[in-house]
Amino acid sequence: MDIETSPLAQPFPNIPPIAGVTTRVARAGYKNWGRCDLTYVELTAGTSVAGVFTKSACCSSEVEIGRDNVKSGHARALVVNAGNSNAFTGYRGREAVEQIMAQVAGHLECPKEEVFVSSTGVIGVPLPKDKAEAGVAAALNAAPCSWEDAAATIGTTDTFNKGAMATAIIGGKTITLAGIVKGSGMIAPDMATMLGYIFTDAAVDPAFLQRCLSAANASTFNCITVDSDTSTSDTVLAFATGAAGNSALASYEDDGADAFASALQDVCRQLAHLVVRDGEGAQKFITVDVTGAQSDDSAQRIGLAIANSPLVKTAIAGEDANWGRVVMAVGKAGEPADRDKLSIGFGGVWAAKDGQPLADYDEAPVAQHLKGREIDIAVDLGIGPGRATVWTCDLTHGYISINADYRS
Amino acid sequence: MDIETSPLAQPFPNIPPIAGVTTRVARAGYKNWGRCDLTYVELTAGTSVAGVFTKSACCSSEVEIGRDNVKSGHARALVVNAGNSNAFTGYRGREAVEQIMAQVAGHLECPKEEVFVSSTGVIGVPLPKDKAEAGVAAALNAAPCSWEDAAATIGTTDTFNKGAMATAIIGGKTITLAGIVKGSGMIAPDMATMLGYIFTDAAVDPAFLQRCLSAANASTFNCITVDSDTSTSDTVLAFATGAAGNSALASYEDDGADAFASALQDVCRQLAHLVVRDGEGAQKFITVDVTGAQSDDSAQRIGLAIANSPLVKTAIAGEDANWGRVVMAVGKAGEPADRDKLSIGFGGVWAAKDGQPLADYDEAPVAQHLKGREIDIAVDLGIGPGRATVWTCDLTHGYISINADYRS
Numbered sequence: 090m091d092i093e094t095s096p097l098a099q100p101f102p103n104i105p106p107i108a109g110v111t112t113r114v115a116r117a118g119y120k121n122w123g124r125c126d127l128t129y130v131e132l133t134a135g136t137s138v139a140g141v142f143t144k145s146a147c148c149s150s151e152v153e154i155g156r157d158n159v160k161s162g163h164a165r166a167l168v169v170n171a172g173n174s175n176a177f178t179g180y181r182g183r184e185a186v187e188q189i190m191a192q193v194a195g196h197l198e199c200p201k202e203e204v205f206v207s208s209t210g211v212i213g214v215p216l217p218k219d220k221a222e223a224g225v226a227a228a229l230n231a232a233p234c235s236w237e238d239a240a241a242t243i244g245t246t247d248t249f250n251k252g253a254m255a256t257a258i259i260g261g262k263t264i265t266l267a268g269i270v271k272g273s274g275m276i277a278p279d280m281a282t283m284l285g286y287i288f289t290d291a292a293v294d295p296a297f298l299q300r301c302l303s304a305a306n307a308s309t310f311n312c313i314t315v316d317s318d319t320s321t322s323d324t325v326l327a328f329a330t331g332a333a334g335n336s337a338l339a340s341y342e343d344d345g346a347d348a349f350a351s352a353l354q355d356v357c358r359q360l361a362h363l364v365v366r367d368g369e370g371a372q373k374f375i376t377v378d379v380t381g382a383q384s385d386d387s388a389q390r391i392g393l394a395i396a397n398s399p400l401v402k403t404a405i406a407g408e409d410a411n412w413g414r415v416v417m418a419v420g421k422a423g424e425p426a427d428r429d430k431l432s433i434g435f436g437g438v439w440a441a442k443d444g445q446p447l448a449d450y451d452e453a454p455v456a457q458h459l460k461g462r463e464i465d466i467a468v469d470l471g472i473g474p475g476r477a478t479v480w481t482c483d484l485t486h487g488y489i490s491i492n493a494d495y496r497s
Numbered sequence: 498m499d500i501e502t503s504p505l506a507q508p509f510p511n512i513p514p515i516a517g518v519t520t521r522v523a524r525a526g527y528k529n530w531g532r533c534d535l536t537y538v539e540l541t542a543g544t545s546v547a548g549v550f551t552k553s554a555c556c557s558s559e560v561e562i563g564r565d566n567v568k569s570g571h572a573r574a575l576v577v578n579a580g581n582s583n584a585f586t587g588y589r590g591r592e593a594v595e596q597i598m599a600q601v602a603g604h605l606e607c608p609k610e611e612v613f614v615s616s617t618g619v620i621g622v623p624l625p626k627d628k629a630e631a632g633v634a635a636a637l638n639a640a641p642c643s644w645e646d647a648a649a650t651i652g653t654t655d656t657f658n659k660g661a662m663a664t665a666i667i668g669g670k671t672i673t674l675a676g677i678v679k680g681s682g683m684i685a686p687d688m689a690t691m692l693g694y695i696f697t698d699a700a701v702d703p704a705f706l707q708r709c710l711s712a713a714n715a716s717t718f719n720c721i722t723v724d725s726d727t728s729t730s731d732t733v734l735a736f737a738t739g740a741a742g743n744s745a746l747a748s749y750e751d752d753g754a755d756a757f758a759s760a761l762q763d764v765c766r767q768l769a770h771l772v773v774r775d776g777e778g779a780q781k782f783i784t785v786d787v788t789g790a791q792s793d794d795s796a797q798r799i800g801l802a803i804a805n806s807p808l809v810k811t812a813i814a815g816e817d818a819n820w821g822r823v824v825m826a827v828g829k830a831g832e833p834a835d836r837d838k839l840s841i842g843f844g845g846v847w848a849a850k851d852g853q854p855l856a857d858y859d860e861a862p863v864a865q866h867l868k869g870r871e872i873d874i875a876v877d878l879g880i881g882p883g884r885a886t887v888w889t890c891d892l893t894h895g896y897i898s899i900n901a902d903y904r905s
Contacts (some may be wrong), residue, residue: 147828147836177824179837179853212821213854315808399724399807403900413620416585420555428555429587445587446621486897492811493893 097366097374097462097482098249102269105254108290109330112239113231113370119217120172120211127221127241129228130167130286131197137292138164138205138332139299141306143323150183151206154190155324158202159274159318162295165199167286169243170208171271173216176402181215190260192225202370207324208398209271219251227260240269240476242283245493246270247367253359257352258293259335259345264291266352270360272367273463285310285325285360287453291349292331294339301350302327309357310323312389312479313370316488365480370487373405375464382475383425392479394422395466398402402484408459409450412440419468428473435459498727505774505782505870505890506657512644512675513662516698517738520647521639525632527618527625528580528840530795536650537636538575538694539605544738546572547707549714553732554710557584557697557735558591559614562598563732569702571618572736573607575894576633577651578616578624581678588621593624600633615654615692615732617679644842650678651692654899655679655775659852665699665760667743667753674700674760678768693718693768695712699757700739702747709758710735710765717765720797720887723776724896773888778895781813783872785886790883791833799886802830805875810892816867818860820848827876838879843867851879 113127140320142152168189175182194201208216240250253268270285293301299354300327313351331337340345366374377395382388386454395401398418404411412433421424428445436458440450458464464483518540522533548567550560576597583590594614602609648658655826661676701709708734718733739745746754761810774782785803790796803809806826812819820841827834835854845864848858866872872891 110865142830145825145828146830146832147824147839177821177836177839177852177854179847179851181852212824213849345742385728399896400900403897406897407901409901413582413585416555416620417553418554420551422554423552424554425552428585431555431585433890441585441621443587444585445589446585483901484897485901486894489811489814489892489894489897492808493815493817493891 094248095367095371096373099222100250101237101250102254106286107265107267108332109264110288111233113228114234114238114242115224115231117220123472126171127224127228128169128239132165132328133330136160136164136328137295137298138328139302140326150186151208154186155205157189163203165197165203166193167205171243171245173208173212174210174212175208175213175216176212178215184304185216185221185423186217189221189225196229209284236257244271249365253356255355262333262335264333266356268356270359287327287356289329290333291329292335292337293329294337297339298327298329305354305357309348309361313361313365313479338460365482368482369491371481371482372485373462373464373483375405377479379464379468380476381470381492383473384475387424388477390428391419391422391424394418396481399484404481406485407462410455412434425471427472434467436465448476503775503779504657505779507528509645509658510662512660515673515696516740518696519641521636522642522646522650523632523639525628533650533742534579535632535636536577536647540573540736541738544572544736545570545703545706546736547710550735558594562594562878563613567794571611571613573605574601575613579651579653580618581616581622581624582618582620583616584620589623593626593629596626597629597633604637617692617842628886640763642674652679659771661764662764663760670741670743672741674764676764680772694736695764697737698741699737700743700745701737702745705747706735706737709761713762713765717769721769721773722889723771774888776890777899779890780893781870781872781891783813785874787876787889788884791881792883792886795832796885798883799827799830799832802826804887804889805890807840814891814893818843818863834878835880840877842875844873850903
């Protein structure tokens with residue numbers, strides 16, 4: 090099956106090397122798709138790590154083990170397998186992960202708990218241990234590769250390679266953050282719903298790195314949805330090598346901590362948007378701005394009810410300013426709302442205010458806006474100070490074709 | 498736009514008249530579709546009524562008023578407008594409903610609170626009062642019509658007419674229940690998500706009728722979903738004329754009360770299934786049986802997470818026994834589950850048991866089962882006594898065509 094590149098794709102940015110980070114790729118052959126499918130990232134001794142993981146009750150062994158080991162705060166390596174998620178594979182799946190951890194730890198002479206493993210692909214097939222072993226051995230001896238090669242290798246149904254970068258100044262030193270991400274379907278927020286990795290040369294205390302990552306995640310990866318389906322393997326890890334030589338950040342009071350936290354959030358937001366831009370079948374990138382809700386959390390839940398509504402998403406696909414479907418989605422969200430205070434707009438034009446269609450509503454600029462690739466939906470609840478922004482894509486024949494017309 | 502009759506359609510059953518109930522239809526012209534669009538049902542004096550309504554925070558005036566008036570327990574008439582939902586229309590929408598109630602109450606010389614009104618169709622356009630007045634006047638003078646004519650007239654995007662019947666014996670007297678329903682899109686459970694009306698000649702105390710209807714609703718209309726989108730106008734009303742002459746039922750201890758409650762549940766289940774069979778774009782009718790959950794409520798939430806998952810629904814559309822997507826949906830449901838006790842089957846064949854694919858899993862009978870129109874998915878959590886059954890349809894190109902390719 091040939092899938093065309095998303096019309097919302099963005100070119101891979103020019104990301105510089107991060108001191109203390111080396112990326113390598115190899116071909117383990119998990120799937121017969123004639124490209125590299127194993128990514129190995131080596132991290133200098135002393136690298137801090139933080140992570141956020143899927144809340145799925147049926148998560149993979151990779152997620153279970155990673156969630157435990159991230160607590161120590163130290164990492165030396167990351168291995169990402171593409172083509173097999175190793176989820177729902179019982180003890181055999183767990184053995185494969187532990188084998189990879191031991192193999193890399195032996196090579197680096199580090200505790201195996203400092204080796205992080207992710208896998209993405211088909212559910213229910215144990216990761217073949219022989220292929221994993223040969224793939225890891227090949228990767229350990231491979232030449233270093235570019236960020237784009239690493240981004241391409243962690244991808245599965247992705248139609249373009251996704252990366253982002255940002256910089257910040259900490260105590261006069263410029264530090265750099267680089268991120269790569271994969272994801273296109275089974276994308277719904279309950280953490281991250283994809284695999285994402287962020288690397289920085291900043292020196293950051295693990296606990297503070299976790300605090301910054303959790304905060305950034307809440308307003309970025311947890312505010313996107315493609316199809317409301319939450320993966321069993323979602324993982325975002327942040328690694329800080331400390332090679333930039335700044336004095337290690339340990340709290341928001343430290344000089345440069347705000348700048349670092351902002352830059353991390355910026356990279357997370359960029360990566361999250363790229364996942365939506367590669368949503369299965371996506372033709373339009375939709376921003377839903379919710380204001381006037383009872384609280385920020387309530388605004389986020391209302392935003393996600395809109396962004397997950399098949400009827401709203403198909404209306405946008407059809408370039409139809411069907412604000413009645415937005416009313417429906419607000420109504421079903423289960424959050425405080427007053428029908429007679431609700432206002433809805435598209436592309437900066439209000440279509441309905443205070444619970445009624447506007448008499449002088451000018452549909453022409455809205456129709457023009459809906460023909461574009463970037464769609465803005467505004468919803469004001471009129472009952473409180475809560476606000477949130479969520480991002481999604483439209484629901485098209487392409488989604489059905491990718492997920493129904495071809496067998497797994 | 499021509500929409501073909503659902504391949505899952507069932508013929509309209511042979512439903513006898515219900516003593517004390519007269520149905521009439523007329524053309525109000527709410528939409529330019531050249532058919533009757535106003536249904537008027539007259540009920541004999543002394544008729545009991547019960548109702549369940551959408552929980553949408555943005556419900557229509559019809560729902561607000563009906564929810565209040567059903568508390569009195571008495572009904573003399575029902576008016577259903579098709580082609581305009583009158584939702585999100587502020588005070589003008591409310592005035593139109595009150596005008597209809599007053600017009601019919603004047604004709605019947607009854608309190609206007611005993612006239613129930615429902616409307617279905619486009620959101621955000623006030624129901625035109627002149628058309629409503631002329632339509633009601635025409636209906637009051639029209640000849641009585643058949644159940645199928647009434648079912649056809651309440652429909653909007655429905656592709657076939659939907660009705661059901663059942664009988665029960667109460668104290669030696671046979672009583673009859675007749676039901677009609679409309680609904681095809683914007684179907685998700687939070688009550689009923691469509692319009693449904695059930696009429697019986699049994700004598701039933703209003704409070705007990707409400708108790709029976711609420712109980713039946715919980716395991717029927719609240720266990721179906723087409724697209725996870727909850728309508729602003731959903732309503733199910735049950736009317737009991739008492740013309741059968743049984744001694745009125747007032748509690749489950751009364752003779753025949755169990756038989757009546759069973760028959761009511763039977764009609765509700767039949768009507769709920771018909772809505773799924775007319776789900777927008779539906780090609781397959783899917784039954785999800787969840788067992789071994791912590792509680793019945795938990796089982797229902799897990800069942801609905803599966804039934805609402807676009808990835809599960811597209812897998813069934815593609816006739817793909819992709820049980821990994823079922824694992825994903827169980828995992829995202831937010832309910833207690835133990836990955837290593839989870840079992841999943843299709844058409845009576847287990848594909849995975851206790852958290853792992855079955856080594857001797859025979860895919861051939863499953864593949865054959867998935868080619869059919871009636872698909873059974875079984876999920877056993879293995880952790881408790883909770884069970885539930887939910888019903889849905891697959892997600893196909895037809896759904897996208899109906900909702901995206903054409904403008905509202």
